[in-house]
Amino acid sequence: xxxxxxxxxxxxxxxxxxxxxxxxxxxxxxxxxxxxxxxxxxxxxxxxxxxxxxxxxxxxxxxxxxxxxxxxxxxxxxxxxxxxxxxxxxxxxxxxxxxxxxxxxxxxxxxxxxxxxxxxxxxxxxxxxxxxxxxxxxxxxxxxxxxxxxxxxxxxxxxxxxxxxxxxxxxxxxxxxxxxxxxxxxxxxxxxxxxxxxxxxxxxxxxxxxxxxxxxxxxxxxxxxxxxxxxxxxxxxxxxxxxxxxxxxxxxxxxxxxxxxxxxxxxxxxxxxxxxxxxxxxxxxxxxxxxxxxxxxxxxxxxxxxxxxxxxxxxxxxxxxxxxxxxxxxxxxxxxxxxxxxxxxxxxxxxxxxxxxxxxxxxxxxxxxxxxxxxxxxxxxxxxxxxxxxxxxxxxxxxxxxxxxxxxxxxxxxxxxxxxxxxxxxxxxxxxxxxxxxxxxxxxxxxxxxxxxxxxxxxxxxxxxxxxxxxxxxxxxxxxxxxxxxxxxxxxxxxxxxxxxxxxxxxxxxxxxxxxxxxxxxxxxxxxxxxxxxxxxxxxxxxxxxxxxxxxxxxxxxxxxxxxxxxxxxxxxxxxxxxxxx
Amino acid sequence: xxxxxxxxxxxxxxxxxxxxxxxxxxxxxxxxxxxxxxxxxxxxxxxxxxxxxxxxxxxxxxxxxxxxxxxxxxxxxxxxxxxxxxxxxxxxxxxxxxxxxxxxxxxxxxxxxxxxxxxxxxxxxxxxxxxxxxxxxxxxxxxxxxxxxxxxxxxxxxxxxxxxxxxxxxxxxxxxxxxxxxxxxxxxxxxxxxxxxxxxxxxxxxxxxxxxxxxxxxxxxxxxxxxxxxxxxxxxxxxxxxxxxxxxxxxxxxxxxxxxxxxxxxxxxxxxxxxxxxxxxxxxxxxxxxxxxxxxxxxxxxxxxxxxxxxxxxxxxxxxxxxxxxxxxxxxxxxx
Numbered sequence: 001x002x003x004x005x006x007x008x009x010x011x012x013x014x015x016x017x018x019x020x021x022x023x024x025x026x027x028x029x030x031x032x033x034x035x036x037x038x039x040x041x042x043x044x045x046x047x048x049x050x051x052x053x054x055x056x057x058x059x060x061x062x063x064x065x066x067x068x069x070x071x072x073x074x075x076x077x078x079x080x081x082x083x084x085x086x087x088x089x090x091x092x093x094x095x096x097x098x099x100x101x102x103x104x105x106x107x108x109x110x111x112x113x114x115x116x117x118x119x120x121x122x123x124x125x126x127x128x129x130x131x132x133x134x135x136x137x138x139x140x141x142x143x144x145x146x147x148x149x150x151x152x153x154x155x156x157x158x159x160x161x162x163x164x165x166x167x168x169x170x171x172x173x174x175x176x177x178x179x180x181x182x183x184x185x186x187x188x189x190x191x192x193x194x195x196x197x198x199x200x201x202x203x204x205x206x207x208x209x210x211x212x213x214x215x216x217x218x219x220x221x222x223x224x225x226x227x228x229x230x231x232x233x234x235x236x237x238x239x240x241x242x243x244x245x246x247x248x249x250x251x252x253x254x255x256x257x258x259x260x261x262x263x264x265x266x267x268x269x270x271x272x273x274x275x276x277x278x279x280x281x282x283x284x285x286x287x288x289x290x291x292x293x294x295x296x297x298x299x300x301x302x303x304x305x306x307x308x309x310x311x312x313x314x315x316x317x318x319x320x321x322x323x324x325x326x327x328x329x330x331x332x333x334x335x336x337x338x339x340x341x342x343x344x345x346x347x348x349x350x351x352x353x354x355x356x357x358x359x360x361x362x363x364x365x366x367x368x369x370x371x372x373x374x375x376x377x378x379x380x381x382x383x384x385x386x387x388x389x390x391x392x393x394x395x396x397x398x399x400x401x402x403x404x405x406x407x408x409x410x411x412x413x414x415x416x417x418x419x420x421x422x423x424x425x426x427x428x429x430x431x432x433x434x435x436x437x438x439x440x441x442x443x444x445x446x447x448x449x450x451x452x453x454x455x456x457x458x459x460x461x462x463x464x465x466x467x468x469x470x471x472x473x474x475x476x477x478x479x480x481x482x483x484x485x486x487x488x489x490x491x492x493x494x495x496x497x498x499x500x501x502x503x504x505x506x507x508x509x510x511x512x513x514x515x516x517x518x519x520x521x522x523x524x525x526x527x528x529x530x531x532x533x534x535x536x537x538x539x540x541x542x543x544x545x546x547x548x549x550x551x552x553x554x555x556x557x558x559x560x561x562x563x564x565x566x567x568x569x570x571x572x573x574x575x576x577x578x579x580x581x582x
Numbered sequence: 583x584x585x586x587x588x589x590x591x592x593x594x595x596x597x598x599x600x601x602x603x604x605x606x607x608x609x610x611x612x613x614x615x616x617x618x619x620x621x622x623x624x625x626x627x628x629x630x631x632x633x634x635x636x637x638x639x640x641x642x643x644x645x646x647x648x649x650x651x652x653x654x655x656x657x658x659x660x661x662x663x664x665x666x667x668x669x670x671x672x673x674x675x676x677x678x679x680x681x682x683x684x685x686x687x688x689x690x691x692x693x694x695x696x697x698x699x700x701x702x703x704x705x706x707x708x709x710x711x712x713x714x715x716x717x718x719x720x721x722x723x724x725x726x727x728x729x730x731x732x733x734x735x736x737x738x739x740x741x742x743x744x745x746x747x748x749x750x751x752x753x754x755x756x757x758x759x760x761x762x763x764x765x766x767x768x769x770x771x772x773x774x775x776x777x778x779x780x781x782x783x784x785x786x787x788x789x790x791x792x793x794x795x796x797x798x799x800x801x802x803x804x805x806x807x808x809x810x811x812x813x814x815x816x817x818x819x820x821x822x823x824x825x826x827x828x829x830x831x832x833x834x835x836x837x838x839x840x841x842x843x844x845x846x847x848x849x850x851x852x853x854x855x856x857x858x859x860x861x862x863x864x865x866x867x868x869x870x871x872x873x874x875x876x877x878x879x880x881x882x883x884x885x886x887x888x889x890x891x892x893x894x895x896x897x898x899x900x901x902x903x904x905x906x907x908x909x910x911x912x913x914x915x916x917x918x
Contacts, residue, residue, distance in 0.1 A: 150724075150726070151724060154716075154717070154723070154724040154725065154726060154727070155717070155727060158727055158729045158730070159730075160642075160728075160730045163642060163643075163726045163728070164643070164646065164647070164726045165642045165643025165644050165645075165646045165647070165726070166641075166642060166643050168643060168646045169643060169646075224643075227641030227642060228641070228680075229640065229641065229643065229681070230681050230682045231640055231677055231681050231682040231683060231684035231686075232640055232643070232645035232684050232685075232686050232688070233682065234689060236682070237643075239680050239681060240680070240682075241680075258589070258593070261589050262589055267587055268586060268587050269586065269587065269589055269592060274592065274593075274596070277589075277593055278593065278596045278597070278600075281593065281596070281597050281600075282597075282600050285597070285600060285601055285604060289604060289608060289609065291682070293676050293682065293683075294613075295609055295612035295613045295616060296612070296616075296676065296682055296683045297616045297672075297674065297675045297676070297683055298615060298616055298619055298668065298671045298672040298673070298674055298675075298683070298685065299612075299615045299616075299619065299668045299671050299672070299685065300612035300613065300615050300616040300683075301612075301671075301674070301682065301683040301684075301685050302671070302685055302687050303608060303611050303612040303615060304608055304609075304612050305687075307604070307607065307608035311604075315600070344586075347596075348599075351596060351599050351600055351603070352599070352603070355600060355603040355604060355607060356603065356607050358607070358608065361689055362651075362687070363653075364653035364654055364655050364658075364790070365651050365653055365666065365687065366651070366665070366666045366667050366668045366670065366671065367611075367615075367668075368611065368615070371607070371611055374607065437655060437657065437791060441649060441689070441690060441691035442691070443690075443692075445689065445690065446690075511657050512656075512657045512791075514657070514660065514793075515813065516813055516816035516817045517660075517694050517817070518720060518722055518723070518816065518820075519816070521692075521693075521722055521723070521724060522722045528724075
């Protein structure tokens with residue numbers, strides 16, 4: 001085995017290719033920039049030479065040039081057709097002329113769409129969901145940031161409530177159930193009535209669900225810090241009464257959504273609703289399987305754990321977000337989704353293959369060998385829905401790439417889609433037996449889960465939130481902080497994941513070589529430091545995001561000095577009304 | 583198509599497909615495993631202290647960094663003498679009304695695997711000090727410290743255990759550091775973690791992905807072909823005697839300048855490595871490192887030679903043949 005080159009292994013090759021995709025794209029950009037810079041340099045040189053030549057021009061030559069200049073400068077008076085009358089914009093066509101009197105540090109992007117016709121009560125509900133999710137994002141990632149610091153400074157504190165083992169599940173559960181889940185359900189309250197073309201069945205149910213889920217995350221976090229957990233299975237650290245709150249919250253919203261869909265005025269059920277409703281149904285199945293005690297003794301617990309933790313991320317977060325994407329992406333690009341059928345294919349393929357792959361977290365363990373093999377095969381099968389989904393999204397983008405640079409929301413969508421492709425396929429590569437040897441048990445898994453839960457889920461959710469909140473409130477975030485949010489999050493994520501993946505590979509190879517364990521800990525020190533740096537950038541980006549969200553929803557009435565004719569007349573009328581009533 | 587336009591049929595089918603696959607791929611295998619496996623007949627159930635200690639282990643989320651599974655691959659051989667099997671976990675049932683079964687197999691190995699820690703590091707003194715402040719014994723460790731499992735007292739009461747902590751790690755503490763019940767229980771749990779050998783003594787399966795054996799030629803002088811002594815020392819000895827061979831005052835004796843290491847009584851020296859030592863009250867008990875970890879004569883020789891020639895020690899190296907003779911004798915007497 002030792003003599004065999006690891007680069008001949010399929011899983012490794014696949015991963016390297018996946019890592020190379022963004023690297024190559026970035027390299028092309030860098031090369032293009034460098035080429036432009038070099039070109040500029042040579043042009044300057046040429047100009048200098050030419051300037052020397054100009055100094056030596058004879059009077060005859062200058063006269064000739066001036067003669068030619070007059071000829072070239074001949075032009076019509078521009079009034080041949082219009083005559084001397086003043087122009088009138090009789091149909092009000094000239095609008096949106098932005099004067100170039102400000103420094104264009106930040107490119108002016110497209111404004112959000114005007115507010116669609118949504119009930120103010122529903123708007124309020126959605127904003128509450130999103131507001132809570134923003135809070136949990138800040139809370140959860142502050143905890144995560146602190147955990148990253150603990151890898152570098154393990155003696156940062158000696159309090160039992162803040163010790164690593166207790167805080168780690170606080171971080172994961174808060175971002176899972178608090179941030180991503182609340183944001184998703186909140187967005188679903190927007191999407192489902194829209195695509196069903198009816199108002200939501202019951203707004204109060206939405207609030208009940210919101211309170212239950214928030215209560216679950218609050219109580220759960222406190223329990224975990226106090227040392228009360230379910231027994232160590234990842235993402236099911238909340239004990240059953242706490243998780244029951246969450247489950248109930250999802251059930252009542254699910255019923256609410258199904259009621260809305262059953263009253264729909266459209267004949268077909270838009271594919272978004274397939275994904276969203278299924279995700280909510282599946283979450284309940286997953287939670288029941290994970291918490292019913294009848295099949296949890298001995299290795300039963302581990303088999304269920306493998307199933308649960310992977311269905312949790314794939315059938316809840318991923319499926320739900322894909323559903324939202326099928327609504328928001330066509331809507332933002334102002335064209336239909338490239339292929340409805342591909343979306344349907346991806347839907348069924350996802351259910352068939354994803355359900356099988358849970359045990360790939362326990363390759364080589366005491367779990368039955370056939371079950372491990374099924375999981376590996378299922379992981380390979382995941383190529384079908386992932387490729388179908390990515391293709392569908394990218395082909396929808398096709399022909400609208402020009403909109404990318406003019407929009408502050410679309411970059412989030414695009415990064416989400418790119419990571420959907422690379423992150424998901426990386427999961428396939430990790431499931432192979434050989435790659436398990438090197439990467440299993442190392443921080444590679446942590447890097448992978450951040451590439452996916454952060455690169456896919458969080459980026460998509462940010463894109464969606466920046467899309468709808470300005471529509472709901474009529475207030476736009478400052479574009480400079482949206483841009484800073486985007487770049488800090490993206491660069492932070494790359495700083496976070498790449499060093500961890502590289503270090504973990506070295507660590508796994510060290511274990512295979514039989515080196516002392518503590519040497520592999522020492523090896524990771526610089527990579528853990530990079531992780532903390534990347535994590536800090538990501539964390540800053542969340543503060544900016546929270547600020548942007550605040551700007552979008554703040555109640556403060558802005559003082560607007562009327563500029564357009566409509567506004568001036570309206571203001572004048574209002575003033576006159578005031579004086580007459582006084 | 584009618585099917586796609588009927589929400590009951592559509593969502594019902596999706597749910598049915600998912601539930602069906604779930605039953606096949608998760609529930610049935612789980613129930614089968616639960617039904618068809620029993621703990622090994624010679625497996626020791628957890629003592630009351632160890633069970634209480636396991637609760638501390640769960641509450642503090644130790645599973646975030648420590649696995650408890652030996653996979654059937656060669657690289658996991660350091661964590662146990664055989665791959666784990668379903669029977670190893672079969673005795674673990676629901677913790678209590680509120681909490682699920684805790685097999686604690688784990689998915690991250692930020693720290694070492696603990697399947698066999700009770701055999702690999704049984705020393706109570708080491709474990710207590712390590713829990714109080716891991717960096718007091720393992721300089722490069724990033725494990726959290728657990729000082730809340732200890733208390734400061736002026737007098738050590740009857741039946742209480744004091745932890746001798748190096749000065750650097752007890753700044754501002756005037757009394758004596760005494761282990762609370764929780765710490766003792768946790769150590770009892772760690773000490774109870776031992777792989778149960780199969781009743782017939784066989785391997786349940788082979789370790790996969792074996793390394794190619796490096797052929798050891800017996801003719802060409804034994805010293806040059808020995809395994810890496812420093813690595814073996816780091817793995818087996820440095821936890822207590824420290825990488826610099828100076829030990830820890832009041833807990834683990836120094837090997838630098840030690841008369842046993844430098845002297846000529848090889849039999850005594852090998853005996854201590856293989857069977858442990860408990861003759862000096864000022865230091866903690868040493869466990870049978872050699873026997874517990876199945877060290878081969880080549881490995882013991884490499885360790886001895888490393889200790890005899892490091893940190894300023896300058897004694898003559900020994901040969902594998904000498905050591906092998908002593909180990910064979912120890913193993914014979916141990917069997918009787």
